[in-house]
Amino acid sequence: MVSLKDISVRCGVSVATVSKALNGHKDVSEATKERLIKAAKEMGYFPNSQARALKTNRTYNLGVMFLDEAGSGLTHEFFARLLNSFKIEAEGAGYDITFINRDMGSRKMTTYEHCKYRNVDGVIIACTDFSSSDVYEVINGDIPVVTIDHTFEMRSSVLSNNEQGIEELVDYTYSMGHKKIAYIQGNRSAVAEKRLKGFLQSMSSKGLEIKSDWIITAEYHNPELTYKYTRQLLEGSDRPTCIFMPDDYSAIGGYNAIKDMGLIIGKDVSVVGYDGIAYATLVSPKLTTYAQDTEKIGVAAARKLVALIEEPQTTFHEVITIGGSLVKGESVGKIN
Amino acid sequence: MVSLKDISVRCGVSVATVSKALNGHKDVSEATKERLIKAAKEMGYFPNSQARALKTNRTYNLGVMFLDEAGSGLTHEFFARLLNSFKIEAEGAGYDITFINRDMGSRKMTTYEHCKYRNVDGVIIACTDFSSSDVYEVINGDIPVVTIDHTFEMRSSVLSNNEQGIEELVDYTYSMGHKKIAYIQGNRSAVAEKRLKGFLQSMSSKGLEIKSDWIITAEYHNPELTYKYTRQLLEGSDRPTCIFMPDDYSAIGGYNAIKDMGLIIGKDVSVVGYDGIAYATLVSPKLTTYAQDTEKIGVAAARKLVALIEEPQTTFHEVITIGGSLVKGESVGKIN
DNA sequence: AACGTTTTCGATAGCGCTTTCATCGCATCG
DNA sequence: CGATGCGATGAAAGCGCTATCGAAAACGTT
Numbered sequence: 001m002v003s004l005k006d007i008s009v010r011c012g013v014s015v016a017t018v019s020k021a022l023n024g025h026k027d028v029s030e031a032t033k034e035r036l037i038k039a040a041k042e043m044g045y046f047p048n049s050q051a052r053a054l055k056t057n058r059t060y061n062l063g064v065m066f067l068d069e070a071g072s073g074l075t076h077e078f079f080a081r082l083l084n085s086f087k088i089e090a091e092g093a094g095y096d097i098t099f100i101n102r103d104m105g106s107r108k109m110t111t112y113e114h115c116k117y118r119n120v121d122g123v124i125i126a127c128t129d130f131s132s133s134d135v136y137e138v139i140n141g142d143i144p145v146v147t148i149d150h151t152f153e154m155r156s157s158v159l160s161n162n163e164q165g166i167e168e169l170v171d172y173t174y175s176m177g178h179k180k181i182a183y184i185q186g187n188r189s190a191v192a193e194k195r196l197k198g199f200l201q202s203m204s205s206k207g208l209e210i211k212s213d214w215i216i217t218a219e220y221h222n223p224e225l226t227y228k229y230t231r232q233l234l235e236g237s238d239r240p241t242c243i244f245m246p247d248d249y250s251a252i253g254g255y256n257a258i259k260d261m262g263l264i265i266g267k268d269v270s271v272v273g274y275d276g277i278a279y280a281t282l283v284s285p286k287l288t289t290y291a292q293d294t295e296k297i298g299v300a301a302a303r304k305l306v307a308l309i310e311e312p313q314t315t316f317h318e319v320i321t322i323g324g325s326l327v328k329g330e331s332v333g334k335i336n
Numbered sequence: 337m338v339s340l341k342d343i344s345v346r347c348g349v350s351v352a353t354v355s356k357a358l359n360g361h362k363d364v365s366e367a368t369k370e371r372l373i374k375a376a377k378e379m380g381y382f383p384n385s386q387a388r389a390l391k392t393n394r395t396y397n398l399g400v401m402f403l404d405e406a407g408s409g410l411t412h413e414f415f416a417r418l419l420n421s422f423k424i425e426a427e428g429a430g431y432d433i434t435f436i437n438r439d440m441g442s443r444k445m446t447t448y449e450h451c452k453y454r455n456v457d458g459v460i461i462a463c464t465d466f467s468s469s470d471v472y473e474v475i476n477g478d479i480p481v482v483t484i485d486h487t488f489e490m491r492s493s494v495l496s497n498n499e500q501g502i503e504e505l506v507d508y509t510y511s512m513g514h515k516k517i518a519y520i521q522g523n524r525s526a527v528a529e530k531r532l533k534g535f536l537q538s539m540s541s542k543g544l545e546i547k548s549d550w551i552i553t554a555e556y557h558n559p560e561l562t563y564k565y566t567r568q569l570l571e572g573s574d575r576p577t578c579i580f581m582p583d584d585y586s587a588i589g590g591y592n593a594i595k596d597m598g599l600i601i602g603k604d605v606s607v608v609g610y611d612g613i614a615y616a617t618l619v620s621p622k623l624t625t626y627a628q629d630t631e632k633i634g635v636a637a638a639r640k641l642v643a644l645i646e647e648p649q650t651t652f653h654e655v656i657t658i659g660g661s662l663v664k665g666e667s668v669g670k671i672n
Numbered sequence: 673a674a675c676g677t678t679t680t681c682g683a684t685a686g687c688g689c690t691t692t693c694a695t696c697g698c699a700t701c702g
Numbered sequence: 703c704g705a706t707g708c709g710a711t712g713a714a715a716g717c718g719c720t721a722t723c724g725a726a727a728a729c730g731t732t
Binding site: 013015016027029053054056 | 709710711712713714716717718719
C-alpha cells in the first residue's frame with residue numbers, strides 16, 4: 001500500500017504538506033497541490049481509513065441495527081428496500097454501511113459496545129424489538145441515532161404514516177360499500193398501535209360497528225397465522241365482507257384461506273393488505289394495499305443521520321413522517 | 337473511551353502488559369492477567385478496532401460486493417437469504433460485514449480501491465455482472481475472494497448445483513407425462529448456461545424433442561417479460577404442456593399469463609420455477625420448483641473466505657457445489 | 673554459592689494519518 | 703531600512719494499539 005510518506009519522499013516535500021494538499025487545505029500553494037495530487041493519482045494512493053479514523057475519530061461508517069432472528073430481517077422486503085435506499089443515500093454522502101449486532105465471534109458484547117468497537121459515526125435502528133435492552137442502551141448512548149417506525153424522546157425517527165394509511169384504506173373500502181370490516185393486526189408494536197388507532201377512529205367516524213371478535217392480533221410476516229384467523233373469521237355465522245391483513249405478505253395466507261373455502265376474493269370476501277410489496281401487483285387478484293414509500297423513508301433516514309453527525313449544532317431532533325399511497329388492486333369488490 | 341493506557345495507569349503496569357493480558361498471550365502471569373481482565377471489564381474497556389487494524393493490518397471486516405441497480409440486489413430474495421446466512425456465519429467467526437461499491441461520496445474509486453481503503457480482510461462477490469471491470473480488478477487483486485455462482489481460475493467459489501437441479505425438474509416433469517416442454521431462461525450468465533445445459537442434456541437423454549422456438553431467453557426476476565413470453569408460447573398452434581420459468585419470482589408472470597388466457601395451471605399448462613423462495617408455497621397452485629439451499633451456500637462461502645484469510649497456507653482454492661432439493665408443488669399436472 | 677534457565681514484565685518503536693505550531697522567505701509599509 | 707504581515711512549508715506530537723527485544727526476577731541445578 002502506498003502511503004503519504006511514499007508520496008512525500010518522491011516529491012521531496014513533507015508528509016504534512018501531502019496530507020494538506022490531498023485534503024484541500026488552503027495553506028499550500030496551488031502549484032505544489034496540483035503536483036502532489038497528480039503524483040498521488042499516478043502512484044495509486046488511497047488513504048488508509050483506519051489511520052485516518054484513529055486520528056480524527058470519524059470512521060465514515062454507519063451501523064445498521066436490525067433483528068435477524070426468525071428469518072425476518074434481510075428477507076423482509078420492507079426492510080430490504082429501506083436498507084437499499086438508505087445505503088445508496090449514505091454512500092452518496094461518503095459513508096459506508098456496516099451491520100451491527102451483539103456478540104461478534106467469541107467476543108461477548110452488546111450492540112452498543114459493538115458500535116464503540118467499530119467506532120461507527122451513527123446508527124440506524126429498524127425492524128427490531130424496540131423494547132430490548134440493546135436498543136435502550138444505544139438510544140441512551142452518545143452516538144447519533146435514527147430510528148425507523150418508532151420514536152424515542154430526544155431522538156430522531158422516520159415514520160411511515162401508518163395511521164393515515166389505514167384511514168385511507170378504510171375510506172376506500174367504505175366507498176366500495178363495505179360496512180362489515182374485520183381487522184387482523186401484527187405484533188404488538190408502535191406501528192401496530194398506530195394502525196389500529198387509525199382503523200378504530202376511521203370506523204367510528206363513519207358510524208361503523210366494531211366487533212371485538214373482528215379485531216384479531218396475529219403476527220407480521222406470518223401467512224400461516226393469517227390463514228388460520230381468516231378461516232376463523234369466515235367460519236363464523238356473521239361474516240365480515242372485508243378483512244384487513246397485517247401486511248401484504250401475510251395477506252397471501254388470507255388469500256389461500258379464502259380460496260380453500262371455495263370463496264372468491266373480491267366477490268365473496270374482500271381483502272386489504274399493507275406495504276405495497278412487489279408481489280401485491282403480481283398475485284391474482286391484485287391486492288388492494290397501501291404502499292409505503294420505502295425509498296423516501298430510507299433517504300430521509302440517511303439524510304437526517306448524516307446531518308446529526310456533520311452538523312450537530314444546527315440539527316434538531318424530529319419525527320419525520322413519510323406519506324405512502326393507496327394502491328387500488330382488485331381484491332376489494334363493490335357491495336350494493 | 338477507555339484505552340489500554342487507562343487500565344495500565346490504574347493497575348500500575350505497562351500498556352504492553354495490559355495488551356498481552358487481554359489478548360491471552362502466555363508471557364504474563366495468571367495472577368496479573370486475571371487482575372487486568374477484571375479491571376478492563378469494570379472500566380468498560382473495548383479495544384479500538386481502528387488502532388488494532390492499523391497495527392496488525394487485519395480489520396476483521398468482510399466486504400460484500402453486489403449489484404444494486406435496477407431494484408435487484410438486496411431486494412432479491414435469493415441474495416437476501418444468502419447474505420443473511422453469510423452474515424451470521426461470518427459474525428460467528430468474529431467478522432463484520434461492510435458493503436463495498438464504487439465511488440463512495442465524492443471520492444471516485446473502483447470497488448477494489450474501496451476494498452483497499454477500508455482494508456477488508458476478504459470479499460464475497462454475488463449477484464453481479466461478473467464480466468464487469470470492477471469484478472475483474474478484485475479477482476486479480478491480492479484480497480481473498482469467494483464468488484457465488486460463478487467461477488474464476490485460481491479463486492474459490494460456491495455454486496448451486498444448477499445443472500442437476502434442472503435435470504431433476506425435467507425428470508420429475510417427464511415422470512408426470514410431459515413431453516412437450518418449453519424453457520424460458522434468464523439473462524446470459526454462467527448460471528443460465530449451466531441450467532440450459534442441464535435442460536438440453538436431460539431432454540435429449542430422454543429422446544424428447546427440443547424445439548428451438550421453445551427455448552426463450554428472458555430475464556431473471558422479471559415477471560413482465562415472462563408474462564409476455566408465456567403468452568407467446570401459448571398462443572402458438574403447437575402448445576407446450578409445461579413451461580420452465582427463469583425463477584420463482586418471474587414464474588408469477590407466467591401464472592398470470594396463463595390465468596389471463598383462461599387456462600388452468602397444472603391442468604391445461606404446467607409450470608416449473610427455480611429457487612424455492614417463500615412465495616412458491618404460498619401462490620396457488622403451489623409452485624413446483626427446485627429449492628436452492630441459500631443457507632448452506634452462505635455458510636459455505638463464509639467458511640471458505642475465513643479459511644482463506646486465516647490459514648492461507650493450508651487452504652486451497654476450490655469450487656464448492658451445494659445441492660438443493662426438488663419441491664413438488666401443484667403446478668405440474670399429470671398427463672396421460 | 674554460582675550458574676544457567678525460564679518466567680514475567682516494560683521500554684520502545686511504529687502502523688498512517690492529521691493538526692498544531694514554529695519557521696522562513698518575501699513582499700509591503702511607515 | 704527595520705518592522706510587520708502573510709503565504710508556504712515542515713517538524714513533531716500523538717491517536718490506541720501490538721510486537722520485539724532486552725531486563726529483571728524467580729527458579730532449579732550442581
